[in-house]
Every structure is written in structure tokens, then in C-alpha cells.
Amino acid sequence: MHPTTHAFPENARRALSDERLQRVLATAGIGFIERRRKAAERLPEFEELRDRGRDIKNHVLENLDLYLERFEEAVVGQGGHVHWCATAVDARDAILSICRSVDAKTVTKGKSMIAEEIGINDHLEAAGLTPVETDLGEYIIQLRKEPPSHIIAPAMHLSKKDVADTFRAVHTELPPDRVLEEPTVLIAEARGVLRRRFQQADVGITGANLMVAETGSTVIVTNEGNGDLTQTLPRVHIVLATVEKIVPTLEDAQTVLRLLARSATGQEASAYTTFSTGPRRPEDADGPEQFHVVILDNGRTALLGTEFQEVLRCIRCGACMNHCPVYGAVGGHAYGWVYPGPIGAVMQPALLGLAEARHLPNASTFCGRCEAVCPMRIPLPKMMRHWRETEFAERLTPPAMRRGLALWAWFARRPALYHHAAGLAVRALRLLGGGKGRFARLPLANGWTAHRDLPAPQGRTFQQLWAERQRNGR
Amino acid sequence: MVETRARPRVGLFVTCLVDLFRPTVGFAAVKLLEDAGCVVEVPAAQTCCGQPAFNAGDRATATDLARRTIAAFEGFDHVVVPSGSCGGQIKRHYPELLAGDPLWEPRARDLAGRTHELVSFLTDVLGVAGVDARYEGTVTYHDSCSGLRELGIKAQPRRLLRGVDGVRIAELPSAEVCCGFGGTFCVKYPDVSNRMVEAKAAEVAATGADTLLAGDMGCLLNIAGKLSRQGSAVRVRHVAEVLAGMTGDAPPIGRSPGEGG
Numbered sequence: 001m002h003p004t005t006h007a008f009p010e011n012a013r014r015a016l017s018d019e020r021l022q023r024v025l026a027t028a029g030i031g032f033i034e035r036r037r038k039a040a041e042r043l044p045e046f047e048e049l050r051d052r053g054r055d056i057k058n059h060v061l062e063n064l065d066l067y068l069e070r071f072e073e074a075v076v077g078q079g080g081h082v083h084w085c086a087t088a089v090d091a092r093d094a095i096l097s098i099c100r101s102v103d104a105k106t107v108t109k110g111k112s113m114i115a116e117e118i119g120i121n122d123h124l125e126a127a128g129l130t131p132v133e134t135d136l137g138e139y140i141i142q143l144r145k146e147p148p149s150h151i152i153a154p155a156m157h158l159s160k161k162d163v164a165d166t167f168r169a170v171h172t173e174l175p176p177d178r179v180l181e182e183p184t185v186l187i188a189e190a191r192g193v194l195r196r197r198f199q200q201a202d203v204g205i206t207g208a209n210l211m212v213a214e215t216g217s218t219v220i221v222t223n224e225g226n227g228d229l230t231q232t233l234p235r236v237h238i239v240l241a242t243v244e245k246i247v248p249t250l251e252d253a254q255t256v257l258r259l260l261a262r263s264a265t266g267q268e269a270s271a272y273t274t275f276s277t278g279p280r281r282p283e284d285a286d287g288p289e290q291f292h293v294v295i296l297d298n299g300r301t302a303l304l305g306t307e308f309q310e311v312l313r314c315i316r317c318g319a320c321m322n323h324c325p326v327y328g329a330v331g332g333h334a335y336g337w338v339y340p341g342p343i344g345a346v347m348q349p350a351l352l353g354l355a356e357a358r359h360l361p362n363a364s365t366f367c368g369r370c371e372a373v374c375p376m377r378i379p380l381p382k383m384m385r386h387w388r389e390t391e392f393a394e395r396l397t398p399p400a401m402r403r404g405l406a407l408w409a410w411f412a413r414r415p416a417l418y419h420h421a422a423g424l425a426v427r428a429l430r431l432l433g434g435g436k437g438r439f440a441r442l443p444l445a446n447g448w449t450a451h452r453d454l455p456a457p458q459g460r461t462f463q464q465l466w467a468e469r470q471r472n473g474r
Numbered sequence: 475m476v477e478t479r480a481r482p483r484v485g486l487f488v489t490c491l492v493d494l495f496r497p498t499v500g501f502a503a504v505k506l507l508e509d510a511g512c513v514v515e516v517p518a519a520q521t522c523c524g525q526p527a528f529n530a531g532d533r534a535t536a537t538d539l540a541r542r543t544i545a546a547f548e549g550f551d552h553v554v555v556p557s558g559s560c561g562g563q564i565k566r567h568y569p570e571l572l573a574g575d576p577l578w579e580p581r582a583r584d585l586a587g588r589t590h591e592l593v594s595f596l597t598d599v600l601g602v603a604g605v606d607a608r609y610e611g612t613v614t615y616h617d618s619c620s621g622l623r624e625l626g627i628k629a630q631p632r633r634l635l636r637g638v639d640g641v642r643i644a645e646l647p648s649a650e651v652c653c654g655f656g657g658t659f660c661v662k663y664p665d666v667s668n669r670m671v672e673a674k675a676a677e678v679a680a681t682g683a684d685t686l687l688a689g690d691m692g693c694l695l696n697i698a699g700k701l702s703r704q705g706s707a708v709r710v711r712h713v714a715e716v717l718a719g720m721t722g723d724a725p726p727i728g729r730s731p732g733e734g735g
Contacts, residue, residue, distance in 0.1 A: 009663065009665075012663065012665060012666050013665050016665050016666070016669055325651055325652045325654070325670050326663075326666055326670075329666050329669040329670055329673075330666060330669075362659075362662060362663075363659070363662075363663050363666065364656070364659065365619065365652045365654065365655065365656025365657075365659045365667075365670075366529060366619070366620075366656065366657075367619035367623070367651075367652035367656070368619055368620070368623040368624065369619070369623070369650070369651075369652070371623075372623055385528070385529060385531065387531075388529070388530060388531030389531040389532075389533055390531070391531055392530065392531030392532050392533075393531070397530065397531065401530065401658070401662075405526065405527060405530055405532055405535070408522075408526065409527060409532070409535045409538075409539070411521070412521040412522045412524070412539055413521075413538065413539070413542065415518060415519045415520065415521050415546075416518075418521045419518070419521075422493060422494055425494070426494050426495075435730055435731075435732075436730050437702075437725060437728050437729040437730035437731075437733060438698075438699065438702055438728040438729075438730075440703075445661075447660070447661030447662070447664045448660065448661055448664070448699070450664055450668075451664055451665075451667070451668035451671070451700070451703070452668070452671065452696065452699035452700040452702075452703045453698075453699040453700075453702045453703045453728060454695070454699055455495065455695050455698050455699055455702075455727045455728035456728075456730075457494055457495045457496075458495065458496060458497055458498065458724060460497065461493045461494060461497060462488050462492055462493045462497035462500035462501075462516075463488065463493055463516070463518065465497050465500075465501070466500070466516050467518075
């Protein structure tokens with residue numbers, strides 16, 4: 001996926017003027033917020049659980065090498081394979097060569113943000129393979145050749161009607177005059193089409209919500225069961241995960257899973273929570289003949305030991321974007337790449353570079369709602385501010401902004417001059433306003449007045465009036 | 475009246491926006507504090523808390539202004555701020571900015587401990603249970619993000635407002651959702667900011683309230699500017715003006731004296 005993150009302001013404008021999208025956004029996110037709130041309220045120890053989740057991940061990040069090695073040992077001990085990949089290119093190559101080794105034609109896929117990050121579908125298609133997304137949302141956007149707009153609800157930007165139109169256009173083998181109104185009918189149609197794909201698949205690729213070091217297990221959560229069919233039916237199961245997904249024990253996995261479902265969808269547990277431990281054993285009724293885990297770094301370990309280390313606690317629940325007023329206004333595509341919302345505003349600069357992604361950490365009011373709901377207590381606003389600091393230090397901040405800031409700071413360091421200048425400024429504004437209570441337009445303030453009036457100052461500064469009051473003995 | 479020697483000495487941190495746009499809020503704060511038995515002083519050495527620099531990534535300037543503010547407010551029993559945003563900067567971010575500085579970190583922590591947002595200072599520190607004020611109207615209250623999430627201000631203003639004669643409260647369903655001001659955000663990303671304040675204005679209208687109150691001038695300028703652009707009759711004021719009974723001293727934010735309100 002080619003990033004358009006540098007064009008965030010234009011992307012946002014387009015999203016804001018897209019009435020269809022705005023209608024979807026106006027209702028889509030509300031359910032997530034309510035369900036999460038209720039789920040958190042129902043669990044008395046939810047806040048304590050957040051502390052535990054945070055502590056588990058902090059411990060892991062301090063001992064990442066140890067747990068990754070332990071995980072590898074366990075996987076290999078059970079007859080699986082681990083592929084260490086430093087970059088997206090390495091991971092794509094590793095996956096393609098596994099597919100080629102079994103002469104694969106069709107590859108089914110469970111939902112995976114890492115797969116989006118490395119662009120695996122395009123890579124497999126270019127090599128002549130047919131990747132098929134099996135998560136309903138991912139399937140829909142694959143048919144529409146669109147990127148996901150949300151990390152757990154990839155087709156959140158679409159309405160029921162959009163989905164019906166897409167199915168009618170693509171599923172040409174079905175009667176064109178069929179009725180596609182009820183969600184259950186749409187789901188049944190997708191299920192029917194996908195069922196054949198599951199049976200054809202030679203390789204199944206899933207992501208991993210977790211890797212468990214002590215058992216060598218990978219864990220996925222889904223609500224559709226598509227992940228299970230993706231990983232048990234084909235001969236080969238490839239798990240694609242990034243280094244920070246590791247937890248030490250099954251008990252730790254349980255802690256994270258309890259946080260994940262509640263924070264993501266407000267469920268106590270997802271409909272399916274599936275642990276994969278090695279390939280099929282002789283006594284197993286089913287399962288893949290080969291079990292591969294592709295472990296990708298792609299810039300993550302470079303964040304260790306920096307002020308961004310804590311972002312690696314992320315469990316990809318999506319709560320930050322569900323609660324973000326900026327995401328709610330513009331939707332996920334405006335962010336221009338795989339990770340939208342507050343987590344994207346921290347991750348995208350790390351993965352794409354600040355020159356590409358500098359807008360995202362700036363496009364925040366620091367309202368703090370993301371941090372307030374993050375199950376892993378990641379201080380997202382603080383990290384966005386760190387990116388702004390990096391941007392300022394590297395002189396990527398727009399010159400007008402720098403100059404304005406420098407001028408203001410020059411005055412702010414000189415109180416007497418500042419108070420004098422402030423007095424002159426409000427007097428000038430008062431005169432300019434001609435006694436009106438507000439400005440509909442004001443030179444140099446178009447960013448403000450294009451959309452709203454600027455209330456006029458009262459005419460004198462508090463400091464002037466206070467000094468007067470002191471002189472007059474109040 | 476409280477005895478003179480027992481009266482706490484309070485330094486008022488005015489904030490840039492109150493100083494420039496709405497001195498009435500400063501005087502309302504002074505009145506509320508004096509009525510509660512405080513001696514109020516306004517150090518002339520104060521300017522800005524430095525938050526604009528801090529949020530623009532200019533840590534050096536933010537740190538410099540933090541040191542100046544710390545020095546300007548040395549010696550007061552309490553420092554009171556009619557803003558959750560500037561209050562949050564001093565309370566939460568000064569210690570973070572000066573962490574590891576052997577001289578300044580303790581001073582930053584000391585100031586942070588003495589600093590309070592106005593309304594929460596009245597209720598939580600002074601134990602003020604009610605104010606002597608009257609305001610005829612149905613008010614709705616917007617929780618400013620910093621006040622709410624950095625300082626835990628939610629119940630305090632509502633508690634005091636309920637004691638104001640004539641006030642009825644109509645809650646804003648998404649009172650905790652950002653209005654889209656965000657400091658320089660509103661001019662850096664005006665279209666996104668506009669969508670956020672549009673949503674806020676629509677909710678304010680839906681409550682049927684005739685007055686919108688909040689505790690931060692940034693949010694208030696933003697919401698008042700949107701409401702007046704839309705031709706709304708809703709009056710917008712800082713909560714301190716109502717609590718101090720000083721709504722007669724100035725027309726609502728964004729209104730001229732002739733327009734009344």
C-alpha cells in the first residue's frame with residue numbers, strides 16, 4: 001500500500017466533503033464506545049487488569065530477546081518453523097518461498113494488519129498466486145480494491161448498501177436480481193463464496209494477536225470463525241506476527257485477551273479464540289502439515305530504549321480510534337496508510353518516517369481520550385508530542401509556525417513588554433471590531449474565521465485593569 | 475469574614491486568553507476567591523504557561539517559560555488558574571519538563587502541588603459548598619478535555635452550579651468529547667476542527683439550553699464563535715462568571731453590549 005499520509009490535510013478535506021462517508025461515520029463508531037464502556041463497567045477489576053496488561057508488556061519489552069528465543073525453541077520443538085524477518089521485503093520473500101515450496105495456487109488469509117503493512121496480497125498476486133481474504137470486512141474491501149479504514153473493522157467506511165452493490169458487481173455467478181438487503185443475507189452469500197475458497201486453499205495465512213513464549217502457541221481472536229478454517233484446512237499454516245506480540249505465559253495471554261475483547265468490541269471474549277501450537281500431530285484429527293511463524297521486526301526493535309518504546313505495548317484493539325474525535329470526523333483512509341487514529345499517529349512516523357507522516361501527530365487536539373481508554377495505558381498524546389519535538393528539532397515544522405512561535409516566545413520572556421504589547425493588541429482589535437462583539441473575518445486569522453466568528457476581546461487586558469484597580473486601592 | 479492571618483494567600487495565574495479576551499473571568503475568579511476568604515495577588519511577572527511551545531514540540535522554550543512561571547509564583551500558599559488546560563500544564567507537565575533537573579524539578583513539583591484549577595480549588599481545597607449568585611437560565615456544561623482528563627474536573631462545577639439560584643442544568647450527552655479547539659490545531663487543521671465544533675454546536679442546540687458554560691477560554695471562544703456564526707441565540711460564558719454572579723458585568727462571549735444576553 002502506497003502511503004498518502006503526507007497529504008493528510010487534503011485527504012481529510014475530501015473525507016469531510018464525502019457525504020456518503022460522513023453518514024456512515026456519524027453512526028458507525030457510537031456502538032463501539034457504548035459497548036466498551038459497559039464491558040469495562042461490568043468487570044470490577046478492569047482498571048487493575050489494565051495495570052497488569054501494561055506491566056506484562058513492559059516486562060516483555062525489557063526481555064524481548066529472551067522470550068522470542070524461548071518461543072522459537074518451543075515452536076521448533078513441536079515440529080514448526082520460525083522465520084526471522086528484519087524488513088517487509090524479508091517477510092514477503094519468506095512467505096512467497098513457503099508458498100512456492102508447496103506449489104500453492106490459492107492462499108486464504110485471516111485478518112492481519114501486518115499483512116497490510118508488508119503488502120503481502122499484491123506480492124502474492126504478482127507472483128501468480130490468488131490470495132483470498134476470509135474475514136468478511138477484509139473480503140469486502142479486497143473485492144473493492146480498497147485498504148482497510150479501521151484495524152478491527154476494516155470496512156467500517158462502508159454502508160450495507162455499498163456492500164450489496166459490491167457483491168452484485170463481483171459475484172456474477174449468482175442471480176443478478178436477488179434481494180440483498182438484510183445483513184444476514186449478505187453474510188450468507190459471502191460465506192457460500194468463501195466456503196469454496198477454503199476448500200481450494202493450499203496455504204492459509206493468519207496474523208497473531210499473541211505469541212505465547214512458554215508453549216510456542218500463536219493466538220488469534222475472530223468473531224466469524226474464518227480464522228479457524230484458514231489455518232486448519234490447508235496443508236500449510238503461516239502465522240505472520242511482529243516481535244512485540246509475545247507474552248511469557250498462557251496466564252499472561254489470558255490477561256491480554258480479557259482486555260482485548262472488552263476494549264475492542266465490548267465482548268467478554270471474542271466468539272472464537274484459537275490457539276495454534278505446532279503442525280498436525282499423528283493423533284490429531286485435522287490441522288496443517290506445516291506450521292510456520294514469520295516473525296517480523298520492521299522497525300519495531302529500533303523503538304526499544306527510546307521514548308516510543310511504550311507504543312509496542314499496543315494490542316491493536318482499536319479503542320483509541322473508536323474514541324478519537326479526529327478519526328470520527330475523517331475516518332481511517334485519511335490517515336493514508338495501514339494504521340489510522342491515535343495509534344497510527346504514533347506508529348506511522350516510526351514506520352514511514354516523519355517526512356511522510358508528520359501531519360498525523362500534529363492532527364490531534366491532545367484531548368486525551370485515547371489514552372483514557374487504551375487497555376495498555378499507552379500515553380499516546382505524550383508520544384505524539386515527542387514526534388512534534390523530533391519534528392521541531394529536525395526543522396520540519398512549517399517556517400511560518402516556527403516564526404510565529406519564536407516571536408510569541410520572545411515577548412513571553414519579557415513580562416513588562418508582553419503586557420504592554422498585549423494591551424496594544426487588544427486595543428487595536430477592539431478598534432478594528434468597532435464595538436461589535438465578534439469578527440466574521442480578520443486578516444491572518446482565516447484558519448479560524450473561515451468556519452467560525454472570532455469573539456472580540458473586551459478591550460483592555462486583565463493585567464491593565466488589575467493594575468488600575470491596585471492603584472485605586474480597589 | 476475569615477481572620478486576616480488565617481487567610482490563604484493565593485496567586486492568580488490569569489492565563490493568556492483571559493488576559494487578552496475576557497478580563498471579566500479574571501475578576502470573577504478574584505471575587506470567588508476573595509468571597510471564600512483568600513487574599514489574591516496577581517504577579518506581574520507572569521505571561522504564558524508555555525503550553526503552545528510545549529505542544530508545538532519546542533521543549534526548550536516551554537522549559538524556559540516553565541522556570542519563569544515557577545519563579546513568579548514562589549511563596550504563594552496556592553496558585554489558582556481559571557483554566558483546566560493551563561492548570562494541567564503547570565500541574566502535570568512542568569514536573570515532566572523539568573524532570574532530572576536537580577534545582578528545578580523540586581521547584582516544579584512544589585508549584586504543581588500548590589496549583590489548582592479555579593472551580594476545583596473552591597470545592598476540593600476550600601470546601602466551598604455553595605455560592606451566592608443568581609442566574610436565570612437553562613445551562614449546559616462542556617467539560618474541557620484537560621480539566622476533565624488531566625485534573626479530574628467533572629462534578630465540581632456542576633455541584634456549584636446547582637446551588638446558583640435560577641439555574642437549571644441540561645446535560646450535554648457528549649460533554650466529554652473535544653470541541654475541536656486544541657490550541658493551534660484549530661488553525662492548522664481548520665476543516666477537521668470545524669467538523670468537531672459543528673458536532674458540539676449541534677448537541678448544544680439539541681439540549682434546548684439557553685446558555686453554554688465551560689471552564690476554559692479556548693473551548694469557549696471556539697464554541698461561541700461557531701454558535702454565533704450559525705446565528706444561534708445560545709449565550710456562552712465562562713462558568714466563573716455565573717458562579718461569581720458577574721454576568722451583568724459583560725455581555726456573553728462573542729456578543730456586543732448592545733446585543734445583551
